[in-house]
Amino acid sequence: MTNRRWWEIWPERLEFEIEALKALGFDPIVDAGARAAGQIIIRFEHSVGGQTATFTAVFPHGYPRFPFELYAPELRLGHHQNPFAGNLCLLARPSEDWRPSDHVARFLVDQLPVVVQAGTATDLGVVEAVEEHQAEPVSVYYDHADGSLVLVDSSWSLPSATSGSLELGVERIEPLRAAVVEVRTAGAPPVVALDPIRARFPTSLRARWFRVDAPILEATPAGLLARLIALHPDADRPQWVTHGSVEVDVIGILFPEEIAWRTAGDGWTFVLRTRPAGSREARRRARDRRTRPASPTVSLARAGRYGTADMLARIPVLAPLRDRTVSVFGLGGLGAPSALEFARAGVGCLGLLDGDVVEAGNGVRWPLGLAVAGWGKAPAIHDLIHRDWPLTRTRFARWRLGTAVAGEDHEGEALSTVLEGTDLVFDASASLVVQRYLADLANERGIPYISVWSTNGGWGGVVARIRPDGQACWLCLQLALNDRLIPHPPEDPGTRIQPAGCGSPTFTGTSFDLAPVWAAGVRLAVSTLAPDAYGAMDWDVAVVSLRDDRGGVIMPTWTTHRPGRHPRCTNHV
Ligand SMILES: [Zn+2]
Structure with a gap:
């Protein structure tokens, strides 16, 4: 089936757009070249506030479903x-405010006068009533390197000074991936990045910054640099720094930018000049041979905001x-996604x-795939968090609890590493x-303990919390499960499997059937650590079924429980 054009499906719609513009006294021209290439573009002259301007309406492929x-x-x-x-913001939220019955002529009559009034006004009282309260940061329009x-x-x-120096932590040069780790200016204390950001970018590069009073309205790298040099002649001469096989000069431009509705803050963009590294002599010899030395490549790098x-x-x-601090024990199909979720949630430190x-076969229900197969699970998760969520510090131990090795107390070291300063044990x-x-270890430390487990087949699971000030201990919980005071989650009656080449048997079950269990465990942990901000849970044990009595798939169905002290528990005599 061929992809039909909107004006072939609805020829009367295009006719209507043109006739409506003519009715307003315009002389609309449909661009024939664009039409032959598969797009409708209509041009016309229009006078706004005494100024005549060319208007160009460009219609999307899915018109009129999209504006x-x-x-x-x-x-x-x-x-x-x-x-x-030069395109106009006629709709604050194009995906929500557009109606397919809208058309160009109606916008010229209803919307354009309002937009022109708000767009040229400086009196907040005038714009207050007519515009959506959202920031319009100019830097989103810059032609940043992909x-x-x-x-x-x-x-x-x-x-507030007009220039100074920068230190960048650098991951790569082209495209520039870096972090500002220090902002310096004469006579003021340096502004310094958070330690985890400095550690994430170990290679450093000296650079400069210049402040301008208004955003530079040039989208291209060369145009923007030329305008900067006109304002700050010092920016003209690059201060080359060798980085690997290239020489590089980086300039940060600081400018006032809307960070909230009609509120100015500090905007950043970065100009990067690069040329191949080499001695001045080599470049001079190249000129002697009448070969033009390559002029520096200029590009722009976008700023990313990454403070706490x-x-x-x-x-x-x-x-x-x-x-x-949360200590996560076990980084399998439940523990590994939980650890990453704690990092996403901004937990300060993870053991x-x-x-x-x-x-290699773990990838079917593990957050990472083949790239980390063969590595330890603990260092693999540690490396990923360091790379992608550096504001979360991690410590890890590659250790199986209960292993007895002659010589050293590896287990004692592993526990110290993982439990140091912890606020919650996540098992x-x-x-x-x-x-x-x-x-028991959590109980000794007086901190909460949360356990998550799934049943064979991924048919169900349990999330349980032992509170240091609670009634029930871990043994109380087991006795309550034995007595069926707490229902058991359903379980695939089939046996556990041992995949070829795998050192120990494991359970079957899919990643997406484990997800409700670990997500509930993380929610309970967050609720325990931040009950006032996130909200408190009034239960300690939750049991989920993903299958009914006959093994049919159902939506996750939870029951919650709050077991008390068990009469047969020997821990409370
Ligand atoms: Zn007990």
Whole structure:
């Protein structure tokens, strides 16, 4: 089936757009070349506030399900217009505010006067009523190199000086992937990045920064650099630094930018000049041979905001986790995704313990695949968190609890590493012996203990919490399960399997059937660590069924329980 054009499906719709514009007295022209290439573009002249401008309406492939774009670059509005391409912001939320019955002529009559008024007004009282309260950061329009990123922290209080030096932690040069780790200026104390950011980017590079009073309205790297040099002649001469096989000069441009509705903050963009490394002599000889030396390549790198406050913007209820430590025991199909979820949630420090190696076949229910097969599970998760969530510090031990090795106290060391300063023990070991051991260790430390396990086949699971100030201990919980005071989750009656080449039997079950269990375990842990901010759970044990009595698939169905002290428990005499 061929992909039909919207104006072939609805020819009367295109006719209607044109006739409606003519009715307003315009002379709309449909671009014939664009139409032959498969797109409708309509141009017309329109006078706005005494100024005549060319308007260009560009219609999307899926018109009229999606809105057209209206370009009028000669208008030069201060707001509500892309400062480079000139398209107008006629809808605050194009995906929500557009109706397929809308059309260009109606927008010219109803929307354009409002947008022009708000876009040129400086009096907040005038714009208050008519515009959506959202920031319009100019840097989103810059022509940044694909994949470039330089981290900054929105909470920095930057000096008001006009220039200074920078230290960048660098991961790679082209495209530039780096972090600002220090901002310096004469006569002011340096602004310094968080330690985990410095550790994440071990190679450093000296650079410079310049402040400008208004955003530079040039989208291209060369155009932006030329305008910067006109304002700061010092920026003209690169200060080359050798980095591997290239020489590089990086300049951070600081400019006022909307960070909230009509509120200016510090915006950043980075200009990068590179040329092949080599001695001046080599470059001079190259000139002698009448071969033009390659001029530096200029590109732009986008800023990324990555302070602790920036990372909490989307998850404000998790702020208390920043200074909490969680110890995760067992990094299998439940423990590994839980550990990553704690890192995503912004837990300040994680202790990780697992003695296993990632099997190639683990990838069917493990967060990472073949790239880490053959490595230890604990170092693999540690490396991933260090790379992707560096604000979470991790310590790990590659150790199987209960192993007796002559000579040294490896287990004592492993436990010290993983439990140091911990606020919560999260047990995904799936071993009754280990559970009892860890529940006792948590009890000795007076901290909460949470255990998660799944049943064979991934048919069900249990999430259980032992509170240091609670009634029930781990043995009370086991007795309650034995007595069926707490129901058992369903279980595949088939036997456990031992995949070829795997050192020990394991259970069958899919990653997505384990997900409800570990997600509930993480929620319970977060609720335990931040009950006021996130919310408290009024239960200690939850049991989930993903299959009914006959083994048929059902939606996850939970029951929650709050076991008390068990009369036969010997721990409370
Ligand atoms: Zn007990």
